[in-house]
Amino acid sequence: MKLAIFPGDGIGPEVTAEAVRVLDALSLPQLTTWEGDVGGIAYKRHGHPLPKETIEMARAADAVLFGAVGDPDCDDLPREHRPEQAILGLRSELGLFANLRPAAGYPGLEDMSSLKPEIARGIDLLVVRELNGDVYFGDKGERTSEGGREGWDAMSYNEAEVRRIAHTGFRAAQKRRGRLTSVDKANVLETSRIWRETVVEVAKDYPDVALDHMYVDNAAMQMVRSPGQFDVILTGNLFGDILSDQASACVGSIGLLASASMGERQTEYGTFGLYEPIHGSAPDIAGQGKANPIAAILSLAMLLRHSLGREAEAGRIERAVAKVVASDIRGADLGGTSSTSQIGDAVLDAL
Amino acid sequence: MKLAIFPGDGIGPEVTAEAVRVLDALSLPQLTTWEGDVGGIAYKRHGHPLPKETIEMARAADAVLFGAVGDPDCDDLPREHRPEQAILGLRSELGLFANLRPAAGYPGLEDMSSLKPEIARGIDLLVVRELNGDVYFGDKGERTSEGGREGWDAMSYNEAEVRRIAHTGFRAAQKRRGRLTSVDKANVLETSRIWRETVVEVAKDYPDVALDHMYVDNAAMQMVRSPGQFDVILTGNLFGDILSDQASACVGSIGLLASASMGERQTEYGTFGLYEPIHGSAPDIAGQGKANPIAAILSLAMLLRHSLGREAEAGRIERAVAKVVASDIRGADLGGTSSTSQIGDAVLDAL
Numbered sequence A, B: 001m002k003l004a005i006f007p008g009d010g011i012g013p014e015v016t017a018e019a020v021r022v023l024d025a026l027s028l029p030q031l032t033t034w035e036g037d038v039g040g041i042a043y044k045r046h047g048h049p050l051p052k053e054t055i056e057m058a059r060a061a062d063a064v065l066f067g068a069v070g071d072p073d074c075d076d077l078p079r080e081h082r083p084e085q086a087i088l089g090l091r092s093e094l095g096l097f098a099n100l101r102p103a104a105g106y107p108g109l110e111d112m113s114s115l116k117p118e119i120a121r122g123i124d125l126l127v128v129r130e131l132n133g134d135v136y137f138g139d140k141g142e143r144t145s146e147g148g149r150e151g152w153d154a155m156s157y158n159e160a161e162v163r164r165i166a167h168t169g170f171r172a173a174q175k176r177r178g179r180l181t182s183v184d185k186a187n188v189l190e191t192s193r194i195w196r197e198t199v200v201e202v203a204k205d206y207p208d209v210a211l212d213h214m215y216v217d218n219a220a221m222q223m224v225r226s227p228g229q230f231d232v233i234l235t236g237n238l239f240g241d242i243l244s245d246q247a248s249a250c251v252g253s254i255g256l257l258a259s260a261s262m263g264e265r266q267t268e269y270g271t272f273g274l275y276e277p278i279h280g281s282a283p284d285i286a287g288q289g290k291a292n293p294i295a296a297i298l299s300l301a302m303l304l305r306h307s308l309g310r311e312a313e314a315g316r317i318e319r320a321v322a323k324v325v326a327s328d329i330r331g332a333d334l335g336g337t338s339s340t341s342q343i344g345d346a347v348l349d350a351l
């Protein structure tokens, strides 16, 4: 089993280090790991946020454990040299088209949400976001218009792109509560019309899943009013970016949420994927031992399950985390005073 | 003073009727009103959701009072005949480029929000949404690709488009708490890069306004975590669609929120504009006297203030509404049993 570890910027290295301690504690046989640079640190060391060697490391691995990228030092760089290009580049280079972002409250942590506890408690949803298309990866540029300089970006989806992510969404719904909400803006966008028609087509293969459609503005409204209504939300790259962050905020404990980005490549043990906390690099608290490593540790659990076929170990980690979360060990993000390594220690103890 | 009234579909006619009763009660001198068809009703009567006569009526008026459009009977029509085209068409035909959507809690109604009362109570923001550009009005269509049928939409903003809406946003911030948050996705979109650069440029004319920038995914998160941080949110057509609906949901009482869409044309009394409740046509409760007419009545107040220069009357209506909202007269949307006309009566009494 080969694992590439990309700690990245800000709190990325700190939280990834705790996940690696957990990994070491599992003493998996025949595991090789290697570390690569991504983001601002990669730009500083190699002149590019996503060096060729990093991509090659990822290609050679069964899975990637990713920390976070983002560095205020790089704010004034042209976009192609900004840290965010590392994650966008990995998604496209590695064909990671499916982003899975579960958002569910931890019992006992409902108070961390801005939503009323009885509403926060009901959240248990999965956002399935397409990650290789949409306005993210279309042609883009600047041109001259009658109104001066004009920025433009091409948005599109074709049937093949929608079909493969729709299958991911429907399969996920089958394993959950059997409901899928496809989110688009089909009353305005042609991209969304093809999206919707293709999703309806794919739905025929999944008679056991209840499908409905929602416009993105209404979805953003419903996510506040009654987020408990959602099981799987299937959506494109841009709307998924917005809605998945909104969903995380509704849960309230962002330091606890992990995500998976999966491709089509099958490894010996599962599906190749990249796993990362949904929180960012949080440069304001970097290096102070204040970051909560739970999301990174849960990213490792997802990695073990989906890419390395290690369901038992994934479950062990998740149970250990649940114990710690239910205890009085809490990071600053949850109103506590425990440090990054104290939380890591607690998970190791519980393991 | 000339006023065009477009009641539209679903609950549109019911709530507009109550606003018209309030207007009549004011006995404004030299007021001419006329009524036009928009949406599903216009399609049924004239074969088009936005008939030429309707556009002409709007052009001849100082302001438009708009109800709502949307009709399930029209769900299977091709997009150009769907009710939504009425509002999109009016926005572009009339050059209504600035959508102003205030979202603020009513004291005493904090409980209606899904957010904790202490967080809901702090919401007092204005979304200034650009309404004539972005991916809404760019070229769009379907083409054949390697991946089968492909839907595409062109997104763009040029400096002139951003400049005029930015001025609207900064002027609004000057009259409020002096803070403006510009929301974009400049880490991914060229459209957003031009947006941001132009907003920074325009900001130089408003040294008294504090400007900051936020990515749209973060804004959707912050809108849940701490919506009280926002004063004016300035954003494009697509992000504004999503964030303004999210903001309304955070406030909780959608039946109370009004909006204005303004152009550049100056009338004898103010600026030409179209005013509408932010709620939709709600076909499920249409014709049952269950709709809350307050948003329509407050739309009339905005109309009187901005397009007819009638600040005194606008204030009178708003004070009357505040009294009714603070009383035990409540519509079904706020957990009460008062009917559309009972609420209208109460506002008239308070007036």
Ligand SMILES: CC(C)[C@H](C(=O)O)[C@@H](O)C(=O)O
Pocket (backbone or CB within 6 Å): A084, A087, A088, A241, B187, B188, B217
């Ligand atoms: C960093 C940024 C480009 C990225 C995105 O927009 O996809 C991030 O917001 C995310 O959701 O992973």
Ligand SMILES: CC(C)[C@H](C(=O)O)[C@@H](O)C(=O)O
Pocket (backbone or CB within 6 Å): A187, A188, A217, B084, B087, B088, B241
């Ligand atoms: C009906 C629809 C086209 C419209 C929009 O997306 O602008 C609506 O959602 C709105 O916000 O007024």
